[in-house]
Amino acid sequence: MFEGNVFGDLDGRLCEALSESGYLKPTPIQEKAIPHLLGGRDMIGIAQTGTGKTAAFMLPILQHLLKIRKPRRVGHPRALILSPTRELAVQTAENTRRYAVHANLPLACLIGGVSQYGQVKDVKKGAEIVIACPGRLIDLMTQGIIFLDQVECFVLDEADRMLDMGFLPDIKRIISKLPCVRQSMFFSATMSPEVSRLAGEMVKDPVKIEISPDKPAVEKINQSVMSVAKSSKDSLLIHLLGTHPEWTKVIVFAKMRHGADRVVRKLNRERISSAAIHSDKTQNQRTKALEGFKKGDVRVLVATDIASRGIDVKEVSCVINLDLPLETESYVHRIGRTARAGESGVAISFVSPEERGLLKAVERFIKKTIRFDNDHPFLPEASAAGQADGLPQAPWNERGNAQGKKNRDGKKRRRKVNFAGRRQPDFRQKG
Ligand code: AMP
Numbered sequence: 091m092f093e094g095n096v097f098g099d100l101d102g103r104l105c106e107a108l109s110e111s112g113y114l115k116p117t118p119i120q121e122k123a124i125p126h127l128l129g130g131r132d133m134i135g136i137a138q139t140g141t142g143k144t145a146a147f148m149l150p151i152l153q154h155l156l157k158i159r160k161p162r163r164v165g166h167p168r169a170l171i172l173s174p175t176r177e178l179a180v181q182t183a184e185n186t187r188r189y190a191v192h193a194n195l196p197l198a199c200l201i202g203g204v205s206q207y208g209q210v211k212d213v214k215k216g217a218e219i220v221i222a223c224p225g226r227l228i229d230l231m232t233q234g235i236i237f238l239d240q241v242e243c244f245v246l247d248e249a250d251r252m253l254d255m256g257f258l259p260d261i262k263r264i265i266s267k268l269p270c271v272r273q274s275m276f277f278s279a280t281m282s283p284e285v286s287r288l289a290g291e292m293v294k295d296p297v298k299i300e301i302s303p304d305k306p307a308v309e310k311i312n313q314s315v316m317s318v319a320k321s322s323k324d325s326l327l328i329h330l331l332g333t334h335p336e337w338t339k340v341i342v343f344a345k346m347r348h349g350a351d352r353v354v355r356k357l358n359r360e361r362i363s364s365a366a367i368h369s370d371k372t373q374n375q376r377t378k379a380l381e382g383f384k385k386g387d388v389r390v391l392v393a394t395d396i397a398s399r400g401i402d403v404k405e406v407s408c409v410i411n412l413d414l415p416l417e418t419e420s421y422v423h424r425i426g427r428t429a430r431a432g433e434s435g436v437a438i439s440f441v442s443p444e445e446r447g448l449l450k451a452v453e454r455f456i457k458k459t460i461r462f463d464n465d466h467p468f469l470p471e472a473s474a475a476g477q478a479d480g481l482p483q484a485p486w487n488e489r490g491n492a493q494g495k496k497n498r499d500g501k502k503r504r505r506k507v508n509f510a511g512r513r514q515p516d517f518r519q520k521g
Contacts, residue, residue, distance in 0.1 A: 131273075179223050345412075
């Protein structure tokens with residue numbers, strides 16, 4: 091079925107599942123990583139989610155578990171995958187179930203924020219593979235429900251994210267409970283000195299592979315920037331969603347949690363089905379929002395950066411950055427939610443004059459100037475022109491002058507605005 095490529099070296103049960111999943115040929119990371127991992131080598135992979143990384147490490151693990159059968163020992167898994175976020179853990183578990191659909195290899199997904207009951211049940215059924223977030227794993231280890239002394243394959247996924255989230259002490263504690271003889275795989279989108287130090291402590295004589303993190307996402311995505319006043323961003327969003335009914339799955343990124351909630355309220359008022367996903371939401375709310383979005387019941391998912399990595403939803407039509415991220419790198423992770431595995435996508439960023447600096451930083455990071463698309467009715471200039479019609483004055487003009495500073499003709503002007511936002515009549519003219 092897969093003669094001539096690395097999938098051809100896998101167990102027939104895995105090949106069958108791959109072909110049912112529509113995986114016709116390996117992605118570059120799979121092509122590079124699978125042969126080394128099948129040979130039992132440790133690995134440091136610099137690659138982001140969206141490159142096919144999960145199958146790259148999971149298929150060799152499944153192959154190993156199928157090839158070397160051992161009697162199941164309840165509470166003693168043979169493979170452990172650590173994920174920084176609950177969403178990534180759930181997604182990794184979903185993919186693994188798909189790859190292992192014809193192999194009898196039970197798994198447990200251990201995440202916080204939900205009852206441990208079902209998870210403990212899965213462990214007690216003899217899960218051979220455990221996919222976990224550090225917190226819940228340590229919790230179950232402390233309760234004496236799970237033991238790591240039989241782990242043969244260990245994966246630390248999105249290591250940079252783990253460190254950002256302050257998981258280093260937890261990770262060290264988990265690693266200290268693993269057997270010394272094991273296969274370790276370390277994945278990270280970026281490699282800071284801190285990340286490399288952790289990798290050095292975890293792997294032995296590793297093969298290093300690097301999949302250029304930015305290119306696959308950025309090159310295929312039709313990126314643009316829309317100039318808009320901060321106060322008109324929600325209106326522009328509603329306008330775009332109204333004029334693009336073909337965008338059936340849209341992810342909107344907001345900087346703040348309360349901003350995300352505000353947008354959801356406004357969209358739902360306009361009868362545009364939407365849901366928010368951020369860290370103030372319970373795990374059940376997050377799962378429900380994500381499932382609704384995947385099924386197509388929710389058209390717009392409004393997220394903060396917590397959801398920018400790892401969320402793998404097929405056919406996201408468009409990503410809209412309501413605000414540009416403060417960390418430029420997040421831009422690539424955010425827009426990478428569209429154009430997954432060969433599809434093309436659209437990414438639009440709303441940029442107010444105050445955010446021009448952030449835009450420049452993003453452009454420097456991606457080494458590309460993003461095209462401006464100002465074909466919309468909410469341009470900052472349009473607000474300024476609106477003054478002539480008695481509409482509210484924009485608090486700045488295109489050059490970024492604050493209200494009350496000198497205008498283009500050099501005279502200092504301050505207009506009075508009443509509470510309804512309309513300019514008051516200028517009585518002095520009458521006198
Ligand atoms: P990942 O980076 O593992 O999150 O994978 C990103 C997306 O690519 C997921 O939707 C996978 O199902 C899909 N994918 C991974 N490998 C392949 C492949 N060889 N062919 C087609 N799709 C793939």
